[in-house]
Amino acid sequence: MVFKVNIKRLTGLNKFGFQLGGMQITIDPLLPLVVILMAWVLSDRYYPQIMFTQATWIYWMMGIVSSLFLTLSIFIHEYGHALAARVLRLPLERIHLYLFGGMAELKQRPMRPAEELIIALSGPLASFLFAGLAWGMASVTHPDNNEAYLVLQFVFYMNVLLGGFNLLPIFPLDGGRAMRAGLWHFKKYFYRASIMTYHISIVIIIMIMLFSLVLGVTEGISTAFWSAFLAGYLWYTVYSGRDELVYKPDFQDLIFSISDDRHPAAIIRQIHRMDTRYLPNAVIPVTKEGILEHVVMGRELDKLPDANESLHHLYRPVERGYFVDVEDVTTYKPGVKLRAEFLPILKNGTIIGMSDAHEIRFWLMQQKHKHKSVQPDPQQPLSST
Numbered sequence: 001m002v003f004k005v006n007i008k009r010l011t012g013l014n015k016f017g018f019q020l021g022g023m024q025i026t027i028d029p030l031l032p033l034v035v036i037l038m039a040w041v042l043s044d045r046y047y048p049q050i051m052f053t054q055a056t057w058i059y060w061m062m063g064i065v066s067s068l069f070l071t072l073s074i075f076i077h078e079y080g081h082a083l084a085a086r087v088l089r090l091p092l093e094r095i096h097l098y099l100f101g102g103m104a105e106l107k108q109r110p111m112r113p114a115e116e117l118i119i120a121l122s123g124p125l126a127s128f129l130f131a132g133l134a135w136g137m138a139s140v141t142h143p144d145n146n147e148a149y150l151v152l153q154f155v156f157y158m159n160v161l162l163g164g165f166n167l168l169p170i171f172p173l174d175g176g177r178a179m180r181a182g183l184w185h186f187k188k189y190f191y192r193a194s195i196m197t198y199h200i201s202i203v204i205i206i207m208i209m210l211f212s213l214v215l216g217v218t219e220g221i222s223t224a225f226w227s228a229f230l231a232g233y234l235w236y237t238v239y240s241g242r243d244e245l246v247y248k249p250d251f252q253d254l255i256f257s258i259s260d261d262r263h264p265a266a267i268i269r270q271i272h273r274m275d276t277r278y279l280p281n282a283v284i285p286v287t288k289e290g291i292l293e294h295v296v297m298g299r300e301l302d303k304l305p306d307a308n309e310s311l312h313h314l315y316r317p318v319e320r321g322y323f324v325d326v327e328d329v330t331t332y333k334p335g336v337k338l339r340a341e342f343l344p345i346l347k348n349g350t351i352i353g354m355s356d357a358h359e360i361r362f363w364l365m366q367q368k369h370k371h372k373s374v375q376p377d378p379q380q381p382l383s384s385t
Helices: 031-050 056-087 113-141 146-164 173-189 190-218 221-246 264-274 356-365
Strands: 001-005 019-020 024-027 093-096 100-105 285-286 291-297 342-347 352-354
Touching: 019 173, 024 352, 031 146, 056 113, 056 146, 093 146, 113 146, 113 173, 146 352, 173 190, 190 221, 190 356, 264 285, 285 342, 285 352, 291 342, 291 352, 342 356, 352 356
Parallel strands: 001 100, 024 093
Antiparallel strands: 019 024, 093 100, 285 291, 342 352
């Protein structure tokens, strides 16, 4: 139950989805099977142990409603992340509900530690608010409707557990992201804060594992099992989120190379071959002797042009927001509206390639906050930063 930054474009969104308030919601096709499994466990094992002498169909109704509420609880948790991102004007790729959890996936990363902290904590906050609502409704129904009371009590406990578990300071749980936001604030350099978060997460998991061993020796295997299971699951979560934590690209890793004087139609076809989803969100450069003279908006293309087809009728004048110049902070600083997701990248006015607009802006801004012990690469075009 986390939020995630979509560093690389998705290679295949799940087809089972819908729109809600302008947000894309996708669902794992196997999720209904998990809902049914949870309903069976609750109706056959949980509720019969706390409420006796009821008809089987009553237990099943309670199990089904509780299972649906649990799925709704996960959605509300992720919706809390998504709503915070929307308030901060960070675009959302989707909310995805998978077999045993959920994920709010952002199109671009937060630019400031405070933004990551707010988004991280908004999920647990949503869970706690939903838990409070369930507790209030349970108080109203008790003792007149014991079945409804027990279901709402279950919803209350699950949301408290959901919010509390996600606050563990282990990445990629919300608590781990909040911890990284704090380290990012104090260390100023995002990539260093990410590495520190990874190491701290590993240390905490090792401590849980050692605690499990102590429980196994002193209390027996059965007592230590759940602690060991938790440690194993947390290890898996850190491993699954490791790529995001250790992701520290070099400048050239972010650049998509193109020839200085290549015809814009040829560049369009090159981008199309790389990934068809980039083209509608790209600004195509039109250059002369390496200097950016005009641009073509990918979203205005009605078809894939021939390699040398004239596109003069689509030429636009070059304005701020249509490109990023690595030597001019005024072209990428926060507050500058970038007009597309894939932009030409310049150095002192000369084009050197194209890049994901938000990733290159984030990378350039972070170079200002490198630790003093980290020496800049003289080959990288960062003299102005």
